Amino acid sequence: MIRSVSRAAIAAASIIAVATPALAHMTFEDTQSTPGASFRGVLVLPHGCDGAPTDTVRVNLPEGFGDVTAEDKDGWVLEMPSVDGQVAQTTWSGGSVPDDSHEQFAFTGTFADDLPETDILFAVEQMCGDVALGWEPVVSLGENNTSDHAHHGGEAVTLGDLELTSAFTRATLPNAPVGGGYVAITNTGDQADRLVSAESSFSPDVQIHEMAVVDDVMKMQQLPEGLEIPAGETVTLAPGGLHLMFMNISEPFVEGQTVPVTLTFERAGAIEIELAVQAFGASTTSHSEHEGH
Ligand SMILES: [Cu+2]
Structure with missing residues (x-):
């Protein structure tokens, strides 16, 4: 009811x-x-x-x-x-x-x-x-556990100078209109690149968000210019920080399934990756290793 x-x-x-x-x-x-x-x-x-x-x-x-x-x-x-x-x-x-x-x-x-x-x-x-x-x-509920494990687990995907690891999302409630997306992006090249857009069949509008303190209140906001991936650095999208946000999702994200998303970079081009759907509230990719429903 x-x-x-x-x-x-x-x-x-x-x-x-x-x-x-x-x-x-x-x-x-x-x-x-x-x-x-x-x-x-x-x-x-x-x-x-x-x-x-x-x-x-x-x-x-x-x-x-x-x-x-x-x-x-x-x-x-x-x-x-x-x-x-x-x-x-x-x-x-x-x-x-x-x-x-x-x-x-x-x-x-x-x-x-x-x-x-x-x-x-x-x-x-x-x-x-x-x-x-x-x-x-x-x-x-843990100390800084949003990024500790971000470099572990998950298969690496390479696109030009970029290496993508730890791609995951989390199960959504049946009535949740949005879902998050997380991935670590390492730029092994000597020139900066930029994540400019993301697209998915699960959402008409996948946005790139950051956390920021505005008027003393922690808020998330869209990065309309995308996200820079500096040369030689790793930028990690993780719960509580930078993330992809799937607006108005067409169906819930179900644990154990995957959500495809195509990431487009200014220099490296576009690549489709699969976000493994972790348990509701999960903070890393590591949970998948001992869960097999
Ligand atoms: Cu957001």
């Missing part, structure tokens, strides 16, 4: 182009925690939906995040539906946040002891009337 409401909202979202030049993302104020620890998630709305005020904010809580309470807001109705005895979502609805205002929505819970020290992803839906935007703010 809960799911069908979400799907209807996302269906409406899929006909809206979300491609603004500086797309701010919704992220948590604090993005670090540990297994077994309590965590207060503070979401700051980056903006409304194309000028329309926000009237609903829904957080889909990941497995292993329990004892959830959410903070009431004046003028908003708070709902916390449970599935199998665990709060599955917190939804604030019925209020109105103008496009340019940075209102906060907060909840608290505890991460289970047995969660791996990886990034945990919360799928957030922001709705403005019949338009919905999807966000995937992440909490890291």
Whole structure:
């Protein structure tokens, strides 16, 4: 019942182009925690939906995040539906946040002891009337684990002077309108190259994003000029940092499958690679080695 409401909202979202030049993302104020620890998630709305005020904010809580309470807001109705005895979502609805205002929505819970020290992803839906935007703010349960393993695992693919390794993505929730894409790109040549665009059959619009602090809030934004790969260096796209963003995905990313993406570089040309779909919330490619469904 809960799911069908979400799907209807996302269906409406899929006909809206979300491609603004500086797309701010919704992220948590604090993005670090540990297994077994309590965590207060503070979401700051980056903006409304194309000028329309926000009237609903829904957080889909990941497995292993329990004892959830959410903070009431004046003028908003708070709902916390449970599935199998665990709060599955917190939804604030019925209020109105103008496009340019940075209102906060907060909840608290505890991460289970047995969660791996990886990034945990919360799928957030922001709705403005019949338009919905999807966000995937992440909490890291390990120390700097987003890049430690980025150079390990996965087969290397070579294109001219470029070597691509650790290409992966993560499973998406059935109602998530966006997916991420990650790969490490090493330039073994003596001239800089530039990732200028990405295309995939899974999305009408694959963007290149970076993380940046804007007005003291960590946000993601599109790099309209692409991403430079300096000579002799490795640029790593990884959760919590630089990434490809698949907007309005046509179908969910399913663990164990692959998502094709064609990367076009200014000098080296274009190449199609396969992103291995890792578990929901996975932070590296290394999980594939001991999982065989
Ligand atoms: Cu992004």
